[in-house]
Amino acid sequence: MKRRGALGDALVLTALALWAVPFFWQALTSIKPDTALLAVERLLAAPPTLVHYRAVLERSVMPAALANSLGVAALTTLLAVALGAPGAYALARLPVPGKHVLLLAVVACTAFPQVTIVGPLFVLLRALDLRDTWLALVLADTSFALPLVLWLLAGFVREVPMAVEEAAQIDGAGRLATLGRVVLPLIAPGIASAGLLVFLMSWNELLFAYTFTASEASRTVPVALALFPGVYEVPWGDIAAASMLASLPPILIVAGLQRWLVRGLTAGALRD
Amino acid sequence: MTARARGAARAGRVMLMPALTALLVLAAWPALWVLWLSLQRRIPVFGIERFVGPSHYVFLAGDPRFWNALEVTLVFTFVSVALEFLLGLAVALALQGQRRGRRLAVALLLLPWALPSVVTGRTFEWLYHPSAGLLNYVLGGQAINWLGEPALALPALIVADVWRTMPFVALLCYARCLTIPVEIYEAARVDGAGALATVRDVTLPLLRRVLLIALLFRTLDALRAFDLMFVLTGGGPANTTETLTVYAYRSLFQTLQLGFGAAIGVVVGALVMLVAWAYLRAMANEEATA
Numbered sequence: 001m002k003r004r005g006a007l008g009d010a011l012v013l014t015a016l017a018l019w020a021v022p023f024f025w026q027a028l029t030s031i032k033p034d035t036a037l038l039a040v041e042r043l044l045a046a047p048p049t050l051v052h053y054r055a056v057l058e059r060s061v062m063p064a065a066l067a068n069s070l071g072v073a074a075l076t077t078l079l080a081v082a083l084g085a086p087g088a089y090a091l092a093r094l095p096v097p098g099k100h101v102l103l104l105a106v107v108a109c110t111a112f113p114q115v116t117i118v119g120p121l122f123v124l125l126r127a128l129d130l131r132d133t134w135l136a137l138v139l140a141d142t143s144f145a146l147p148l149v150l151w152l153l154a155g156f157v158r159e160v161p162m163a164v165e166e167a168a169q170i171d172g173a174g175r176l177a178t179l180g181r182v183v184l185p186l187i188a189p190g191i192a193s194a195g196l197l198v199f200l201m202s203w204n205e206l207l208f209a210y211t212f213t214a215s216e217a218s219r220t221v222p223v224a225l226a227l228f229p230g231v232y233e234v235p236w237g238d239i240a241a242a243s244m245l246a247s248l249p250p251i252l253i254v255a256g257l258q259r260w261l262v263r264g265l266t267a268g269a270l271r272d
Numbered sequence: 273m274t275a276r277a278r279g280a281a282r283a284g285r286v287m288l289m290p291a292l293t294a295l296l297v298l299a300a301w302p303a304l305w306v307l308w309l310s311l312q313r314r315i316p317v318f319g320i321e322r323f324v325g326p327s328h329y330v331f332l333a334g335d336p337r338f339w340n341a342l343e344v345t346l347v348f349t350f351v352s353v354a355l356e357f358l359l360g361l362a363v364a365l366a367l368q369g370q371r372r373g374r375r376l377a378v379a380l381l382l383l384p385w386a387l388p389s390v391v392t393g394r395t396f397e398w399l400y401h402p403s404a405g406l407l408n409y410v411l412g413g414q415a416i417n418w419l420g421e422p423a424l425a426l427p428a429l430i431v432a433d434v435w436r437t438m439p440f441v442a443l444l445c446y447a448r449c450l451t452i453p454v455e456i457y458e459a460a461r462v463d464g465a466g467a468l469a470t471v472r473d474v475t476l477p478l479l480r481r482v483l484l485i486a487l488l489f490r491t492l493d494a495l496r497a498f499d500l501m502f503v504l505t506g507g508g509p510a511n512t513t514e515t516l517t518v519y520a521y522r523s524l525f526q527t528l529q530l531g532f533g534a535a536i537g538v539v540v541g542a543l544v545m546l547v548a549w550a551y552l553r554a555m556a557n558e559e560a561t562a
Contacts, residue, residue: 006372009371009373012367015366019384020380022435023387025399026395039404040405086287086291094283094284111548112299114496114498115517115537116303118524120305122524142298146291146295179287200386206498226503236401243391243394246387258382262378266447
């Protein structure tokens with residue numbers, strides 16, 4: 001491919017920045033006073049203010065929602081990796097009967113629509129008296145997080161050279177020790193990638209969180225933002241500020257951990 | 273079987289057990305139970321719970337609202353995915369020759385994709401605002417009610433969906449482009465191939481596999497889409513944006529007909545599985561003949 005000049009590079013970056021304008025517009029709205037919101041040219045001219053952030057942080061359920069989302073997403077990630085890493089190793093390397101059917105079932109799980117299983121999960125979680133708890137959301141989110149982790153990590157395990165494991169076994173290490181001391185450290189970047197993806201999916205999840213919570217205090221960020229209340233009119237500035245807070249973890253991940261995220265994103269698709 | 277092989281098989285079972293148990297309880301069991309649920313009339317608020325056989329499915333077959341939702345789902349899926357592919361591919365090809373600012377480019381691309389879909393919904397709701405929205409302003413001070421006009425609501429939703437998912441296609445294709453050896457392009461240039469011919473005869477055939485995989489992911493996601501409709505239109509106006517997922521959701525948790533909602537959920541699940549199965553078969557055939 002012929003490399004082009006700086007002008008072409010700048011054009012492409014400009015086009016991509018334009019694509020992201022909806023987000024920048026929301027960011028700009030979040031720091032403009034209410035009096036400027038209902039006309040675009042006034043919004044552009046008005047001085048910035050933090051009043052919406054103060055309103056959201058002091059007088060809405062958003063702080064609690066941020067804590068709930070962080071807790072649910074982190075615990076889901078931990079659970080999915082803790083269950084998924086040994087499972088993926090077994091699927092990739094050990095003689096498990098019916099392995100191909102199992103792998104197919106795992107893939108089918110990742111394709112299953114949430115709206116199909118939300119009814120039965122609702123009945124189950126209500127029967128267990130788990131509504132309005134983190135545990136309910138962690139368990140529900142695990143239904144899509146675990147298959148993804150199994151699938152991605154099985155692929156990463158297969159990339160570890162057999163010889164490395166055989167050497168460990170000749171040294172007398174058992175299967176579990178081989179997994180813990182040799183394989184896991186080698187696939188650590190893969191675990192980070194899968195973990196980031198699962199964390200994001202869980203952070204963004206709406207349907208389960210909306211269905212399995214009844215009280216305002218147990219809402220997650222997407223639910224709190226979707227149901228953000230307005231008394232007489234829609235508080236666009238506050239909603240924009242809440243949107244920015246909801247976007248913080250994704251932004252940090254995209255800016256700081258880009259390489260791992262892209263690796264996880266492309267791992268499933270580019271491997272043969 | 274040697275002792276060693278037996279040990280490995282036992283270790284395999286032990287390591288898989290926790291994950292499989294979790295999946296059985298949290299995914300497989302709900303997926304099977306929803307079938308049973310769909311054969312019942314179950315309305316908890318009235319204490320109604322009885323077996324009615326396939327009558328929900330019979331009702332759906334003659335239900336205009338169901339056929340409308342199916343049509344909306346298919347139109348949304350087809351148009352969104354087609355646009356994402358055209359744009360995503362164009363972006364990937366444009367990025368292929370990028371020399372400076374690659375990290376920034378990827379960050380700009382990843383941003384819309386990584387945001388919660390509810391944020392996307394709220395963001396576009398504000399952009400589409402009839403009097404204060406940026407879109408109407410850019411169009412020269414129009415007062416179009418994008419989300420309230422039956423003819424415009426679905427296109428408006430599709431635009432929001434394309435905005436957040438085009439980057440997924442672009443990134444997959446771009447990542448594949450990076451693995452194409454430079455020598456291939458040099459050979460094409462030596463052979464006198466122009467830029468367009470190079471894309472058509474060199475890049476696109478090499479992207480074929482990743483495009484097919486992205487197509488599968490995106491199609492399944494679009495068939496299952498729910499969040500944007502929930503935030504932006506709730507299925508309205510006049511059910512013009514009511515997809516099967518929204519219809520299922522409304523039946524389950526707004527009118528609280530658990531059995532009937534489950535039946536629609538089963539249809540969505542069957543549709544997704546059918547598409548995945550047809551796709552995997554096509555892929556297998558292609559690999560067998562390749």
